Amino acid sequence: MRIGILTSGGDCPGLNAVIRGAVVKGIAIHGHEFVGFRDGWRGVVQADVVPLGRKEIQGIAKQGGTILGTSRTNPFEGENGGAAAITANLDRLGIDAIIAIGGEGTLAAARRLTDAGLKIVGVPKTVDNDLSATDYTFGFDTAVQIATDAMDRLRTTGESHSRCMVAEVMGRHVGWIALHSGMAAGAHAILIPEQKTSMAQIADWVRSAHDRGRAPLVVVAEGFVPDQEDDPHSERGLDAFGRPRLGGIGERLAPLIEGMTGIETRATTLGHIQRGGTPTSYDRVLSTRLGMAAIDSVVEGRWGRMVALRGTDIVHVSFADAIGELKTVPQERYDEAAILFG
Template identity: 75%
Template sequence: MRIGILTSGGDCPGLNAVIRGAVLNGIKSHDFSFVGFRDGWRGVKEGDIFELPRHQVRGIAKQGGTILGTSRTNPFDGENGGPERIQATLDRLGVDAVIAIGGEGTLAGAKRLTDAGLKIVGVPKTIDNDLDATDYTFGFDTANQIAVEAIDRLRTTGESHHRCMVAEVMGRDVGWIALHAGMASGAHAILIPEVPTSMEQIFGWVREAHDRGRAPLVVVSEGFVPEGADAAFSSRGVDSFGRPRLGGIGEVLAPLIEENTGIETRATVLGHIQRGGVPTAFDRVLATRLGMAAVESVAARQWGTMVSLHGTQIHRVPLRAALDNLKRVPAERYAEARILFG
């Protein structure tokens, strides 16, 4: 069997480990051969591939990014898009099945294509950890560790100048990175999309920390919506899927905090630094196991399924299970962290 692998959507530490795990398991256990599609669904639609023999994946588990390249291409757009044209391209290339590695958008596209009869299995990928039906997605641990290291550095300069520091992390719809990085770094306030919070409450937490002689630290998700606001802050237009490009809420909050508390305040947006660099050991192991399990799904012809982590075991679930709901931060987890605020 000849398998095509693609990485689509935002890049994320651990993608190369998935590719390596899939190729090695497929070759050694099933005598499969592999090709890589360049730049996600674009490569699928255009038939842009290259061979993935064993030596091609040697040593890549520790590398960040993806050797296949990625894009936010919609597989249903354009003259080469849609299930019939994509299947014709796969037939022409001699590709029997596809392993699609991606987040919500990628897996939603994969589900529509499998519903139309294409042979696809999915691997969940997102630093946001927002995909349902899996306990953790690879990339989250790395993004969280990067955020913690950056915030630790912000704290030292904040303490030196007796300033309030606002650290903005990624998280469009969910606050997992902010929650984990904020708790790990001892934040005095954590602001996430799931919990609208009043500005007065934020000012109160900052004042409380400052009155105790601390340099207040606020960690905020890019998708945080202050109580009374209609939507998350966006000033950079929309992406290829029509969603607002988020980012900048930290810069909005900082002057308000300074004006209302009298405490000099600075904001830092971590942005895409959270996607870069080498994956942590946890993410390398998880990604490798998911890649190996995806090949077993192909061998079992379990099309339209996704591999997922439940506890410490890898399971197989329908793609729709990952797409029905976003995995949001539960109220009890935020209440637990809130005890530490101020």
């Protein structure tokens, strides 16, 4: 078979390890041929491919980002978009199947194309860890480690000046990165989209920590919504799939905290630094296993399905189950962390 691989949506550490795992097993065990689509769905729509042999994937597992490039192109938009045009491109290129590596938007597009008759297998990718069909997504562990390291640094400068430090992390509409990195860094408050929290409560946590001689650390997920508001803060419009680009809530909270507590407060938005750099060993192993499992799905004709992690096992789930609902932080997990606040 001739298989095309694409990486779509936001980049994250571990993408290259997926590519390597799929290509190595596909060539060594099954004798498949591989090409990569440049820049995600854009490469599929525009028939823009590069060869993917053993030489092209040497040593890439430890590299961050993606050697194929990525974009947020919607494959159903534009004059070359849509299932019929994409099918014609694949036939012309002699590509029998696609391995689509991406998050919710990528997999939703893959599901529509599979329903239209294309042969596609999915691999879950998101630093947000918000896909309910898999226990963990690769990139999440790296993002948490990067955020934790940054917060450790913020705490030292906060302690030097007796300031409150607000660290804004990614996560879109879930709080997994904030919860894990906040607990690891010893945060005095963790604010996530799943929990409506008042400014009065936030100020109480900050005062409590400050009164004990600590420099308060507040970790806030980019999708956090204060209890008097209805929607998360978005200052950059919509992406190609019509979803709001979140960010800026930390800068909004800092002056409010300072005004209510009288404690000098600074905000830092970690942003894309969480998605950059080399993947952790955990993410390298998980990515490689998922890439190898994706080849099993192709060989077995499991079209319209995504590989996923359940416990320590790799399983195969339908696209419908993969994107059916967000995996949010359960109440008991937040209550566990909240014991440490203030």
